[in-house]
Amino acid sequence: MGFDEMDVDTIWMDGEFVPWEDAQIHVLTHGLHYGTGVFEGARCYDTEEGPALFRWDEHVERLFQSAKPYEMEIAHSHEELTDATLELIRRQNVESCYIRPIAFYGYDSLGVSPRDCPTRTAIAVWPWGAYLGEEALEEGIEVMVSSWRKHSSSQVPTNAKTTGLYVNSLLAGEEARRYGYAEAIVLNKEGNVAEGPGENLFLVRDGDIYTPGLSESILDGITRDTVITLARDLGYDVYDSVSLSRGELNTADELFFTGSAAEVTPIRQVDNVEIGSGSRGPVTEAIQQRFFEVVERRTDEYDEWFTYV
Ligand SMILES: Cc1ncc(COP(=O)(O)O)c(C=O)c1O
The missing domain is CATH 3.30.470.10 (Aminotransferase class 4, branched-chain amino acid transferase, N-terminal domain)
Known part of the structure; x- marks a missing residue:
């Protein structure tokens, strides 16, 4: 539109x-x-x-x-x-x-x-609806590991949300869409998992939750922080300063993206590999439900996160 x-x-x-x-x-x-x-x-x-x-x-x-x-x-x-x-x-x-x-x-x-x-x-x-589409929130999306690497935090401050840095996001995202995927995952200069073009990435394995640490050339996402808080409050163990290798994407039980635009979007496939059961996993669903319950104020918890119009 x-x-x-x-x-x-x-x-x-x-x-x-x-x-x-x-x-x-x-x-x-x-x-x-x-x-x-x-x-x-x-x-x-x-x-x-x-x-x-x-x-x-x-x-x-x-x-x-x-x-x-x-x-x-x-x-x-x-x-x-x-x-x-x-x-x-x-x-x-x-x-x-x-x-x-x-x-x-x-x-x-x-x-x-x-x-x-x-x-x-x-x-x-x-007005802006679901960034990757309503269906993506339920069904999950197929993503591609980009051939473009994320700029290293020794080259530019990757934790500053700077307009010029988004040429990298554009290249990765458009490459993925050219090949029929909804979005990209971008590796950092060391070859570890960094994030999406406009999203942070979470991985679920054996009921625990992992997300690349701030030293992996990622943006310090506010939704990332929200999800870490909500997940811990729901009783999950969250490891938020890990390095994730590309291979761990394939063997994950679940993967999902977070972002102010993407909210909590499940990932059902990476390249040619189906993740878990190939649909939104139970941990992703629990966190996504909690996220929307909170942002729509269907609970009175976390009131400090809201500025009323
Ligand atoms: C590169 C990148 N990573 C992560 C995010 C997610 O950050 P936030 O949750 O603060 O929107 C964004 C979106 O702003 C982004 O552009």
């Missing part, structure tokens, strides 16, 4: 609410040429208590953290970004939506150094 078919007409940009079509930037914007932007992807859920941002403070915090290695000064406070987002949602009457804050180096000069470039900031919200 294109944006022009959606019922959203306002973007917050550098402190102002502007009509969607006026949210424009110059073609010589630094961020366009060198990928010098940092961004977030968060969700607002239509909960039993009304629309609520899920783990918003952690998203804003990660945005500010992502800006640090680039010495980017975001000219708006955490609170301003929150107020702008809440107001965008209220003005446009969207009950559930995806939220995309971005900060980037703007137009001044086109040397690689962004020193004189202003930092621009924008926030957009729009």
